Amino acid sequence: MIFSIIVPVCNGQDFLKEAVDSALSQKVHTGDSFEIILVENGSTDDTPRICDEYAASHDNVSVIHEGRIGLYQARQEGIKVSKGDYILALDADDKLKEDLLETLGDVIRGYAGPNDLTKAPDLIFYNAADMDKPGSKLRDFPFEEGRLYSGDDKKVFKELVIKGDKLNAMWIKCIRKDIAFIDSRIEGLNYGEDLYQTAEYVDRAAGIAYIDKVLYLYRKSGVSLTASYNKAFLDNQKIVWRKVDELTAKWQEDDSPLNERKALTCAIAAVRIVYSALSVMDKKAKLKELFEDAFYKKYSRFDLPEWAPIEDINMHEKSIGGGAGAMLKLLAEAVKHDIKAAVKKRI
Numbered sequence: 001m002i003f004s005i006i007v008p009v010c011n012g013q014d015f016l017k018e019a020v021d022s023a024l025s026q027k028v029h030t031g032d033s034f035e036i037i038l039v040e041n042g043s044t045d046d047t048p049r050i051c052d053e054y055a056a057s058h059d060n061v062s063v064i065h066e067g068r069i070g071l072y073q074a075r076q077e078g079i080k081v082s083k084g085d086y087i088l089a090l091d092a093d094d095k096l097k098e099d100l101l102e103t104l105g106d107v108i109r110g111y112a113g114p115n116d117l118t119k120a121p122d123l124i125f126y127n128a129a130d131m132d133k134p135g136s137k138l139r140d141f142p143f144e145e146g147r148l149y150s151g152d153d154k155k156v157f158k159e160l161v162i163k164g165d166k167l168n169a170m171w172i173k174c175i176r177k178d179i180a181f182i183d184s185r186i187e188g189l190n191y192g193e194d195l196y197q198t199a200e201y202v203d204r205a206a207g208i209a210y211i212d213k214v215l216y217l218y219r220k221s222g223v224s225l226t227a228s229y230n231k232a233f234l235d236n237q238k239i240v241w242r243k244v245d246e247l248t249a250k251w252q253e254d255d256s257p258l259n260e261r262k263a264l265t266c267a268i269a270a271v272r273i274v275y276s277a278l279s280v281m282d283k284k285a286k287l288k289e290l291f292e293d294a295f296y297k298k299y300s301r302f303d304l305p306e307w308a309p310i311e312d313i314n315m316h317e318k319s320i321g322g323g324a325g326a327m328l329k330l331l332a333e334a335v336k337h338d339i340k341a342a343v344k345k346r347i
Helices: 016-024 047-057 071-081 100-112 151-163 193-204 232-251 256-274 280-291 294-299 310-319 323-346
Strands: 002-009 033-040 061-065 086-089 123-130 173-176 208-218
Touching (some): 002 071, 016 033, 016 047, 033 047, 033 071, 047 061, 061 071, 071 193, 086 100, 100 208, 151 232, 173 193, 232 256, 232 294, 256 280, 256 294, 256 310
Parallel strands (some): 123 208
Antiparallel strands (some): 086 173
C-alpha cells in the first residue's frame, strides 16, 4: 500500500522543513511505502529552493512548481500526479504525528484484510491537536471507531458538512485515490477550498471510517486580521457555497443551517474590511461594494450559528441590513481599531 502526502506551499520557508521532516520520519508496515509531493505555489521567498533540495536528496520526495494557482488547485495538481492508494494532506506549517501512517495501515487492513483493499474505507477521518497542546483533541466528533459508515449511515457526516466546519480541514482525512481527484479546475480558490473538497469526498465515499486518535499537529496562526482584506474571499466563498448547495439538494438534507453559515461568511467579509490596513476612505468604498453584493444582500440578514466567534457576532450586529446606519457603525469601529493599532505601534 502506498500513501501520498500532498504538501501545497506558498512562501512557507519558516516552517516547511519541520513539516517535511515530520513526513519523512514516518514509519510504515512492511510492504507499505509513502511519497511526499511538494506543490510549490508561486513563492517569492526561499521556498522553491528548499523544495528542490528535498526532492534532490530524497527518492520519495518530488516537487512541482505551479505558480499562483491557489490552494485548491495546488492540492488537486498534487493528487493528479500521485502514485498512492491513499492521499493525505499536510500543510506546510504543520506536522504529522510519527505514528500516522502505521495507524492508517492497521485500520485499513482491519477493514480490508491483508491483501484486498476493495473492502477498505474510501475516506478516513482522524483527530488533530494544537501543536502547543499535543495531548488535547482539537475536535469532538460523534463518530464510532471500528464502524464503517455507508449508505444511510453517512447521514451523520453529511449533517456535519451542512451544520458546521468541524470536518473541513483537509489534514484530518485520508482519501482513497479513486475518489480524491476532482476534475474541476478552479484557479485562485484559497478560501473555503477545504469545505469544497470535503463535501465532495463525503458524497463520493462508499464507506467512511473514523480513528479517535490525534494523528496530526496543527500550528495556530499568529497572523492577525490586520491587512488581510482580499476581495477574493467573498468570491471564493460563493463558489464553495454553490457546491454545498448542490450536494445538499442531492442528499435531500435540511439546508436551513446553511443560511446561518452564509450569514457568517458575510460577517467575516465585513470583519476583514473593518480590521484591515486600508485607509478609512478605502474601507468605506469596500464596505459599500460589499453591501451592494447580491450574496451579501440575501444572506447577511440571517442569524449567525451559535458557535460563531464573538468578533463576528459583534460585526454582524452592527452591519445587519447594510445601508447608511450600518456604514456609520462599521466606520466607527474601523476608526476605533485604527487608533488602537496606532497606539500599540507607538508603545
